[in-house]
Amino acid sequence: MSTFVFIDHIDGVITKTAGELLTIARRAGEVTAVIVGIPGDGAKAAAAINSFGANKIIAIEDSTINDHPSALAAQALADLLLEKGATTLLIPSTARGKEIAARVAVRTNSGIITDAVDVTADSTATQSIFGGSAVVHSKVSKGIAIITVRPNSVEPESQPSTCEVEVISPKLNPTKVVISNREPAKKGGRPELTEAAIVVSGGRGTNGDFAPVEALADLLGAAVGASRAATDAGWYPHSHQVGQTGKTVSPSLYIACGISGAIQHRAGMQTSKVIVAINKDPEAPIFEVTDFGVVGDLFAVLPQATSAIAARKG
């Protein structure tokens, strides 16, 4: 077994998925962490990667590698995996992660499994499908096992290691794509939606006023999510949308406020451990999946809940 982990990072600062994937990969023995970025990114990330027990760190660095969201990283990664005889690649199930995984699968003629919530030592992937109504175990049968893993699937466990970073300059074949402008999503002070232990979401029922949703979220240290109705109306950025065409979240607690619970919304939150909803309409479909539902006006229920929790917490 030769397991490789694709380390997700922003300018050399690793994201939470890196620790999660390294934790999963360690079950299979030796782990090689691969970070792809511009010169210097590997050195910046080394200490953080070493806190999760990597046996080897390889940094693929090139000043042009970010000129395409996925194609250039995939070229370099595929070449490395073939050269090193990798048997498994774990990569986070993000928009970009899946694109890179898809490309690496074609380039290395390997099978791909997406959205795994767990991976065993023999690279059997567990997937939770159809909104959590079935659990599937699958295996790649040809080539390298390319598996994308959903963020927040396991608890990252630290384990110190002390590898040096081996820096590689890849041979890249430029694409015809030109990126003329980048507007990075504004990061607020709140946790990342897919990484958060608690998510409080607002829908059309907020009528554009997310203040009570945010107040509870901040008290609970939660991320803020939104339904498509809310993002379409421009009340909240698209990057906060939960559901089929937004993010899939699986927190310990999901609180849906003024959200009807359309199938496309449920597709993104139904595997949350505990689901709570506040909705005026007792017939709202969201109540079919809630552990605790309050039929009522969110503008009355949320502030009361927030102050009761604040009072209890002291």
Place this chain on the structure above:
Amino acid sequence: MKIAVCVKQVPDSWAEKKLNASTKLIDREGVDAVLNDLDEYAIEAALQIVEANGGAEAGHSVTLISMGPERATEALRKGLSMGADDAILISDAALAGSDALATSLILAKVIERVKPDLILCGTESTDARMSVIPSMLSERLELPQLSFAGEVNVSADQVSIKRVTDEGVDSMSAPMPVIVSVIEKINEPRYPSFKGIMAAKKKSIEVLSLADLGVSAAEVGGAGAWSLVNDFNEQAARSAGVKVVDEGAGGNALSEFLAEKRLA
């Protein structure tokens, strides 16, 4: 300009989906099948590009491409009634059980035959939800890819998009031929008009087999699969829990529930 749109027939989003115990594949028999709704946005984008550039009179056309069982013609018919010009369905018993690698191989072969200037896809199919086919096509055809488009513009031989992901919004462009996948924010797909539905009945749907594409059965379908399901088990459906009606203390009840569960 020739535009190709890759579309898939999928089980209705609201249908209860199951895996078949013996084939370990999605059971498509008993459920209503529809055009993948995310692909409707791609068809709409194609139609709007044609309209904005002088229409059919200016020599522009939209061809739908789908791989699936015989009855996927129904989904194609819907796309044709929206306004696409013609369609190609690749259907062959040996394709059953194909995974993304096989699907992309087949779609790439068809695209090579059609030689479109622009290939549009949805971002994901609502059944398998892999979101990998557009990137795989880009690799197989060695064509540039512009993905997660929340806006598409075509001018001369250049296509530019706004890529919308959690990472932010990027403006990108590439020369044709190019593969573009669109997100659901891009437009509002039109409903087929009565005239459109009538016209669609006369439009051609060409059905191709593996032999027509020169692909051997061993390369695709269950036989050639790159990944396999070992086993699966159904989880008990989530059942509705406690529901309280707020009569002035709903928020307090919620707070107590969270305390009991040690969640807050």
